[in-house]
Amino acid sequence: MSATPRTYEVKTYGCQMNVHDSERLSGLLEDAGYVRAPEGADGDADVVVFNTCAVRENADNKLYGNLGRLAPRKTTRPGMQIAVGGCLAQKDRETIVKKAPWVDVVFGTHNIGKLPVLLERARVQDEAQVEIAESLEAFPSTLPTRRESAYAAWVSISVGCNNTCTFCIVPALRGKEKDRRTGDILAEIEALVAEGVSEITLLGQNVNAYGSDIGDREAFSKLLRACGKIEGLERVRFTSPHPRDFTDDVIAAMAETPNVMPQLHMPLQSGSDTVLKAMRRSYRQERFLGIIEKVRAAMPDAAISTDIIVGFPGETEEDFEQTMHVVREARFTNAFTFQYSKRPGTPAAEMDGQIPKEVVQARYERLVALQEEISWAENKKQVGRVLELMVAEGEGRKDDSTHRLSGRAPDNRLVHFTKPEQEVRPGDVVTVEVTYAAPHHLLAEGPVRAVRRTAAGDAWERRNAAPKAPAGAGVMLGLPGIGAPAPVAAPTGPGCGCD
Numbered sequence: 001m002s003a004t005p006r007t008y009e010v011k012t013y014g015c016q017m018n019v020h021d022s023e024r025l026s027g028l029l030e031d032a033g034y035v036r037a038p039e040g041a042d043g044d045a046d047v048v049v050f051n052t053c054a055v056r057e058n059a060d061n062k063l064y065g066n067l068g069r070l071a072p073r074k075t076t077r078p079g080m081q082i083a084v085g086g087c088l089a090q091k092d093r094e095t096i097v098k099k100a101p102w103v104d105v106v107f108g109t110h111n112i113g114k115l116p117v118l119l120e121r122a123r124v125q126d127e128a129q130v131e132i133a134e135s136l137e138a139f140p141s142t143l144p145t146r147r148e149s150a151y152a153a154w155v156s157i158s159v160g161c162n163n164t165c166t167f168c169i170v171p172a173l174r175g176k177e178k179d180r181r182t183g184d185i186l187a188e189i190e191a192l193v194a195e196g197v198s199e200i201t202l203l204g205q206n207v208n209a210y211g212s213d214i215g216d217r218e219a220f221s222k223l224l225r226a227c228g229k230i231e232g233l234e235r236v237r238f239t240s241p242h243p244r245d246f247t248d249d250v251i252a253a254m255a256e257t258p259n260v261m262p263q264l265h266m267p268l269q270s271g272s273d274t275v276l277k278a279m280r281r282s283y284r285q286e287r288f289l290g291i292i293e294k295v296r297a298a299m300p301d302a303a304i305s306t307d308i309i310v311g312f313p314g315e316t317e318e319d320f321e322q323t324m325h326v327v328r329e330a331r332f333t334n335a336f337t338f339q340y341s342k343r344p345g346t347p348a349a350e351m352d353g354q355i356p357k358e359v360v361q362a363r364y365e366r367l368v369a370l371q372e373e374i375s376w377a378e379n380k381k382q383v384g385r386v387l388e389l390m391v392a393e394g395e396g397r398k399d400d401s402t403h404r405l406s407g408r409a410p411d412n413r414l415v416h417f418t419k420p421e422q423e424v425r426p427g428d429v430v431t432v433e434v435t436y437a438a439p440h441h442l443l444a445e446g447p448v449r450a451v452r453r454t455a456a457g458d459a460w461e462r463r464n465a466a467p468k469a470p471a472g473a474g475v476m477l478g479l480p481g482i483g484a485p486a487p488v489a490a491p492t493g494p495g496c497g498c499d
Helices: 016-031 059-076 087-092 094-099 112-125 170-174 182-195 219-227 248-256 273-279 285-298 317-330 357-380 455-465
Strands: 007-014 047-052 081-086 105-107 129-131 152-156 199-203 235-239 263-265 303-310 334-339 386-391 404-408 414-418 429-433 442-444 450-452 474-478
Touching: 007 016, 007 059, 016 047, 016 081, 016 112, 016 152, 016 199, 047 059, 047 087, 059 081, 059 087, 059 094, 081 087, 081 112, 087 094, 087 170, 094 105, 094 129, 105 112, 112 129, 152 182, 182 199, 182 219, 199 219, 219 235, 219 248, 248 285, 273 317, 285 303, 285 317, 303 317, 303 357, 317 357, 334 357, 386 414, 414 429
Parallel strands: 007 047, 007 474, 047 081, 081 105, 105 129, 152 199, 199 235, 263 303, 303 334, 414 442
Antiparallel strands: 386 404, 386 429, 404 414, 429 450
16 A cells, blocks of 8 residues: 655745745645645645745744744654745755754755755755755756646746845845746747646746847847737736836837737836935836836726835935825826835845834825825726626635626736626636726626636636645735736735835
8 A cells, every 4th residue: 555645835925936936846846746735734734845035024033933833743743844945045044944943954046946855865864954056956947837727827937137226135045137048938838828828927037127148138028929929828917027128119019919918017116216226226217107108108008006115215205205206197006015124135224314113104104095096096997898807716805705706807907796697717708897996906796798718717627627636835925916827815016026
């Protein structure tokens, strides 16, 4: 009789890059014979993997708090192993094992493919394995994957970042930008479409700098246009771009490629030229608003979102008012706002003029109130529009009680709609009329006008008809997916907050 398979659970913190890495970690473990622990296992598995983030100030506390909670459980569960990977592991290395000696494996952002080997080595040698590669060993997309969604997928086009923003520690942990071959990207997308995926999100730390390896400034727009030629690929999104590298050819490619969605996440960070300079952001307010104006001219219905940091060192009231000015002018669909978080190892952490917490909090609340007002006003403009929605899984928390389903519009707005009599599956497409707007979602309370069954819905049905692998890996905090390639818990913003 064969031995019972060992179970695993992956706990993810941080941005979409980490979410995508966790899909790889799950795929690697399942290739090695592990089975996913039941949903809600919460550490009750033979192997628990923490895929960490180092961007926020409380990242360390969250990790060590969770590790401490598992320590007694490990003493009562023979053979249990704990692994820590991701950005915090890349940064802290030996510190993790010193603070939590019950951890078995520490691995970094560049060698996620080593996890099964390191777990086995730790088991055989009965001692912690700490292995942090200083450069990328294998492009993540070449590794096995257990994707969270049957109908939508992340596709990584680059890793690392060449920017030197003074508040951001990511380039030090993820390394310099490394681009993936265009042919490999398109081959992966074609393979995903053949499996039933109909929406992909191109993923990179600075996605529109793609091509810097080969010196082709138009490589990203060419990639978008190439995606437009893939039959069966209905929706293409990307995250996160950088204003410095956002060129007119990208705007043209978005406007002229039917399956590239009219949605853009463009990190602002600050509206003040003085603060942008201190942040080492290579654009100014005029340049940023100029991009927004060009995007709206080419795609009048585009939904534009952003990231904003409040309370960067040295930010004056006048600087903050400049940010408020840009928010009023740009009229973002939504904004992911962050209070400045000091990260050791970044230049900003050592800067003079650190802002008192109460001042930062007050400014943050003013900004959130303004953006809430704008988001609601912009959503009200959607009332009466007829939209095609891709039906989503796990997006509407109240769907069961309200007898509704949820879906994403082309511009990525979340729409809750009346459940039709006809069967509708995640990945299928419905046509509805918007009847009500709230700040963060829309309602379509009338009858569904049309239902289109899709290959993506077929793929979802096949996955759910197969013997169910227990669900387990959830995203605990971090940033929300543009286009929601996976039904993960809603996080705090769409990138690391540093693009």
